[in-house]
Amino acid sequence: MDTLSITRPDDWHLHLRDGPLLAGTVAASSRQFGRAVVMPNLVPPVTSVELALAYRQRIMAAVPEEYAFQPLMALYLTQQTTVADIRAAAAEEAVIGFKLYPAGATTNSASGVTDVSQLTEVLSAMADLGVPLLVHGEVTEPDIDIFDREQVFIDRYLVDIHAQHPRLKLILEHITTKNAVDFVMGCNENVAATITPQHLLMNRNDILVGGIRPHNYCLPILKRRQHQLALQQAAISGNPKFFLGTDSAPHSQDKKENACGCAGCYSAPAALELYAQIFNELGALDKLEDFASHFGADFYGYPRATEKVTLRRESWQVPEKVSIAKQDFVPYWAGETLAWRFAADNTLSD
Ligand SMILES: NC(=O)N[C@@H](CC(=O)O)C(=O)O
Numbered sequence: 422m423d424t425l426s427i428t429r430p431d432d433w434h435l436h437l438r439d440g441p442l443l444a445g446t447v448a449a450s451s452r453q454f455g456r457a458v459v460m461p462n463l464v465p466p467v468t469s470v471e472l473a474l475a476y477r478q479r480i481m482a483a484v485p486e487e488y489a490f491q492p493l494m495a496l497y498l499t500q501q502t503t504v505a506d507i508r509a510a511a512a513e514e515a516v517i518g519f520k521l522y523p524a525g526a527t528t529n530s531a532s533g534v535t536d537v538s539q540l541t542e543v544l545s546a547m548a549d550l551g552v553p554l555l556v557h558g559e560v561t562e563p564d565i566d567i568f569d570r571e572q573v574f575i576d577r578y579l580v581d582i583h584a585q586h587p588r589l590k591l592i593l594e595h596i597t598t599k600n601a602v603d604f605v606m607g608c609n610e611n612v613a614a615t616i617t618p619q620h621l622l623m624n625r626n627d628i629l630v631g632g633i634r635p636h637n638y639c640l641p642i643l644k645r646r647q648h649q650l651a652l653q654q655a656a657i658s659g660n661p662k663f664f665l666g667t668d669s670a671p672h673s674q675d676k677k678e679n680a681c682g683c684a685g686c687y688s689a690p691a692a693l694e695l696y697a698q699i700f701n702e703l704g705a706l707d708k709l710e711d712f713a714s715h716f717g718a719d720f721y722g723y724p725r726a727t728e729k730v731t732l733r734r735e736s737w738q739v740p741e742k743v744s745i746a747k748q749d750f751v752p753y754w755a756g757e758t759l760a761w762r763f764a765a766d767n768t769l770s771d
Pocket residue numbers: 436462527528557638639640641668670671684685686
């Protein structure tokens with residue numbers, strides 16, 4: 422088999438940034454994906470429907486004319502978010518849900534939630550109105566080891582949130598541990614998870630052995646190999662609770678290769694191929710389409726895409742650098758080889 426034709430995939434977790442960067446980030450993602458959940462961690466954060474619709478327009482203006490792309494906007498949940506904000510979001514088709522960032526957990530999360538216990542009313546409204554909650558699941562207390570932060574967040578908060586709001590659609594984003602896999606599998610059908618390419622392809626050795634590799638540094642941080650293996654099994658299991666979310670998160674080369682480097686992997690230039698790489702290595706290419714193109718849409722209640730895209734078996738190298746708005750970015754997997762390649766003729770006319 423030298424070509425693989427699958428339903429056009431969607432990216433259920435994406436950072437496009439803003440301003441002049443949109444020309445590059447939107448082009449890269451819209452080349453492969455039909456829809457994407459656009460994360461709201463801008464400065465200032467995207468906290469209202471008005472801000473989200475304005476941001477959406479800036480994104481749409483950057484979509485190359487040969488591609489169709491539908492950004493699904495996530496709003497930034499803060500301690501000030503009200504039930505009225507939830508109602509406004511529920512009434513706006515372009516908004517997909519609210520993103521919970523614990524304050525201080527990751528890039529541009531300073532405006533995030535400081536006290537999860539105060540969210541009960543807002544979460545009840547979300548459950549009632551069918552508004553999904555997207556979660557960056559890590560505690561931020563300095564006494565909790567960075568490798569334990571996801572597990573502690575699940576134990577401390579998510580178990581209770583799901584028990585109190587079993588109808589709330591909850592997506593645990595960019596899962597990194599076997600604990601997260603087990604949590605999601607143990608919940609009812611309203612709880613799902615996205616999995617990134619880096620957490621499938623790598624473990625924490627890939628950040629630290631033989632020298633520090635800042636381009637493999639993202640949050641939640643890569644974990645032990647046993648967790649990587651659990652994520653791989655979840656991704657190829659055919660369980661519809663696990664689906665594609667790249668968490669492609671560009672930071673310029675100088676901000677990554679820095680004494681205090683930023684967290685985030687820019688995977689968009691080779692996103693689908695990175696997933697194809699690991700599914701192929703696991704002998705599970707037949708499971709890629711469900712994971713990349715079906716399960717996310719099914720979970721969120723969107724129609725599956727109707728058009729197809731093609732991957733070809735062709736060895737190629739991810740570029741060492743890409744330039745966006747005169748800044749250099751080092752893509753995830755830069756200079757490394759991939760076995761499958763997205764066909765260049767995947768455009769609207771397919
Ligand atoms: N994943 C990351 O390491 N970084 C993301 C934020 C996030 O998704 O947590 C970013 O916006 O840079």
